[in-house]
Amino acid sequence: MAIRPNLSVNHEPGGLIVHIGGLLPSLSPAEQRVARLVVADPADAARRTITDLATAAGTSEATVIRFCRSVGMDGYPQLRIRLAAEAARRVVPPDARVVGGDIPAGADLAQIIATIAFSDARAVEETAQxxxxxxxxxxxxxxxxxxxxxxxxxxxxxxxxxxxxxxxxxxxxxxxxxxxxxxxxxxxxxxxxxxxxxxxxxxxxxxxxxxxxxxxxxxxxxxxxxxxxxxxxxxxxxxxxxxxxxxxxxxxxxxxxxxxxxxxxxxxxxxxxxxxxxxxxxxxxxxxxxxxxxxxxxxxxxxx
The missing domain is CATH 3.40.50.10490 (Glucose-6-phosphate isomerase like protein; domain 1)
Structure with missing residues (x-):
């Protein structure tokens, strides 16, 4: 069966973190570890040297560079700049206990409600963006x-x-x-x-x-x-x-x-x-x- 090329695929119009999240399954396992660190806390990732990020992800500096290229960056310096800009405009959850959209063990009902509401609202907002x-x-x-x-x-x-x-x-x-x-x-x-x-x-x-x-x-x-x-x-x-x-x-x-x-x-x-x-x-x-x-x-x- 002949496969025609895609005629219309989005290219990062909604922000770098959304873009990286969308590419996650197409990355290698080592690149995925880097991606998860970046997506979870872009401000922290932006502060790290390439060696620090590679160590935190349990991989090599070469893998970090490959990750940068996989997500459309020329190299690690450009990624750090973009991550810093992304972190500056990120929406802060109204409940300080809502971190990364995860529901920790022992969460009370108020925290569960706040986390789910924030996650759903963020999904709608980022999808629209x-x-x-x-x-x-x-x-x-x-x-x-x-x-x-x-x-x-x-x-x-x-x-x-x-x-x-x-x-x-x-x-x-x-x-x-x-x-x-x-x-x-x-x-x-x-x-x-x-x-x-x-x-x-x-x-x-x-x-x-x-x-x-x-x-x-x-x-x-x-x-x-x-x-x-x-x-x-x-x-x-x-x-x-x-x-x-x-x-x-x-x-x-x-x-x-x-x-x-x-x-x-x-x-x-x-x-x-x-x-x-x-x-x-x-x-x-x-x-x-x-x-x-x-x-x-x-x-x-x-x-x-």
Missing amino acids: QLDPAVCGKVVDAIVGAGRIDVYGAGASGLVAADFQQKLHRIGRTAFCFPDVHAALASAALSGRGDLAIGISHTGATAEVVEVLAQARARGATTAVLTNFPRSPVTAFADHVLTTAARETTYRSGPTVSRVAQLTVVDCLFVAVAARNRPRARKALEATAEAIRSRRTGSARRRP
């Missing part, structure tokens, strides 16, 4: 012009896919979501030019999403993906790549804060699509709202 309006515009164009829209996701991302499909359907777009992988593959096999396939995967490595997007692309459909990692496997089959900026906390792997970030992007796309034809969208929303009004307790009795 790094979201490329030009790429979003291309995806919106594809949605508006598509004869059929298939949205694919698995697990928690499948819930986001279903939410997106419902939103699009309620403004009159022909959209489908397939929670069953066999049905998804069958749908992708029947797609073609003029159709749009959208994959949603936090890791970008979910086999089901990768497979259906590859199938849709092979059939000539336009493809788009929403992922947290711009170098993940699924991006090889995407014409348009949108990224989130979600960093998980203790007890909150993939299915939690990542979903908040994904829903933020979905809402941006949905509103942009609706805004392209406000009369049509408004009429569709009114019609669907009226259709379900009687299903709400007490609604029928209140109507004249």
Whole structure:
């Protein structure tokens, strides 16, 4: 199967730390250790010499230099300058006990609430900062012009896919979501030019999403993906790549804060699509709202 090059991948519009976090899975294990130190405390990393950082990461100075190049820096001096600037503009948690978004053992409920609220808010803010309006515009164009829209996701991302499909359907777009992988593959096999396939995967490595997007692309459909990692496997089959900026906390792997970030992007796309034809969208929303009004307790009795 021929793989076309990605046509639209974000390049660090939302800050260096978000950029490094997105590249983390594509780095070598030794480079990942450096990356985690940098992401956890950019101010501390900026103060360290290259020898200090290499020692703290349990690796060599050569690995630190390779890490710098992997994330787009010319060398360690440039990385230190960028990290210092990043640290200066970082948002400080309102609760001083919230450090790095992690929930320590023995945390009380107030700390848990503060940590989760801060992590979710940060995911939304950083996702919005790094979201490329030009790429979003291309995806919106594809949605508006598509004869059929298939949205694919698995697990928690499948819930986001279903939410997106419902939103699009309620403004009159022909959209489908397939929670069953066999049905998804069958749908992708029947797609073609003029159709749009959208994959949603936090890791970008979910086999089901990768497979259906590859199938849709092979059939000539336009493809788009929403992922947290711009170098993940699924991006090889995407014409348009949108990224989130979600960093998980203790007890909150993939299915939690990542979903908040994904829903933020979905809402941006949905509103942009609706805004392209406000009369049509408004009429569709009114019609669907009226259709379900009687299903709400007490609604029928209140109507004249």
